[in-house]
């Protein structure tokens with residue numbers, strides 16, 4: 001007789017197409033059954049501390065009955081209406097997002113980070129069109145950044161291995177290098193190298209001819225590409241370049257948003273004011289699909305014209321689903337009530353201090369952190385900085401898992417740098433959870 005778990009594993013391996021990685025021979029996948037706080041439990045009853053918040057999503061933690069109730073109530077009352085009209089939850093959420101953005105933005109809703117970015121590209125192109133510059137269609141983005149799985153967002157992505165089998169992608173995306181504090185050319189400070197990268201970005205805009213460039217898209221901190229914390233001067237400089245050449249600055253806050261980096265949004269660490277902000281994941285803490293493209297009010301002006309051809313001709317059936325919006329409002333209210341953004345900042349800094357001793361390990365090359373977002377870069381040799389093998393990274397992840405901690409890793413890049421383990425736990429995890437993360441990492445690196 002098969003156990004019910006064995007039957008589930010069998011059916012899973014027969015029917016479910018897992019994202020990123022196929023079923024591994026001789027290894028049962030993690031089939032998650034329930035979750036509470038920062039913990040997930042699989043169908044065998046094993047508990048794991050979810051150090052990745054699912055996929056950088058569950059910022060307010062699992063098991064929030066209030067959020068479930070808010071969505072359920074809305075589903076009973078009015079489950080669906082498109083935003084070609086409007087509804088109360090979308091209005092409420094748009095106002096709340098403006099408070100979090102600390103600016104004056106108009107919000108276009110969709111369902112995923114990829115769609116939010118596609119929407120941003122289309123709005124930027126049409127904006128320039130209607131301002132009399134139809135030639136501006138290109139976007140500058142950065143190697144190592146991820147912006148989504150659809151053909152435009154993937155074109156913006158700077159991770160070759162995610163792209164090359166699906167080409168041709170949308171044309172018009174030009175990539176430049178993003179500065180990496182751990183890999184600075186010798187003789188330069190990180191700030192000097194960062195400004196050099198910004199200078200090369202400016203030169204790229206000039207080579208492409210500014211009148212063909214619509215905007216720059218960047219995650220304030222490159223997350224899945226390796227948790228690259230920028231020098232503040234670089235971020236400011238990119239904003240300056242955008243202003244100088246009339247480009248729209250699009251900030252992809254799909255991971256950095258909603259407290260992950262210790263501010264409401266990642267860009268608020270750097271004192272810039274993006275023209276367009278895209279967001280998803282943490283907006284509902286992952287409980288329901290929802291995404292948003294927030295656009296500075298003045299950019300909306302040209303879309304208000306009398307002619308239909310002036311309007312933004314995009315419809316998104318499920319974008320801004322009323323239950324998802326209602327749930328998102330509750331999610332943000334909980335984060336405000338429990339000061340989770342502040343907690344991210346303080347707890348993140350504390351964990352960073354507590355894991356400092358890991359720096360003495362011969363394979364720990366660099367630890368990067370902002371709020372509750374961490375990257376620990378592993379190298380074979382601290383002198384050469386040669387990345388550890390995929391096997392070593394795999395072992396670290398497996399060792400953590402066997403001790404009940406889920407961590408992640410960065411997407412490998414063309415240069416072979418899939419050597420950073422990542423950590424992005426729920427912002428409401430307990431102090432004991434945080435201590436457990438620190439203890440587990442220390443045990444794993446000491447080989448205990």
Ligand code: PMP
Pocket residue numbers: 111112113114115117146147148149219223224252253254255280281
């Ligand atoms: N931008 C960033 C920075 C992301 O990390 C992701 C997803 N990991 C996306 C966009 C795309 O989001 P989605 O998977 O919801 O389409």
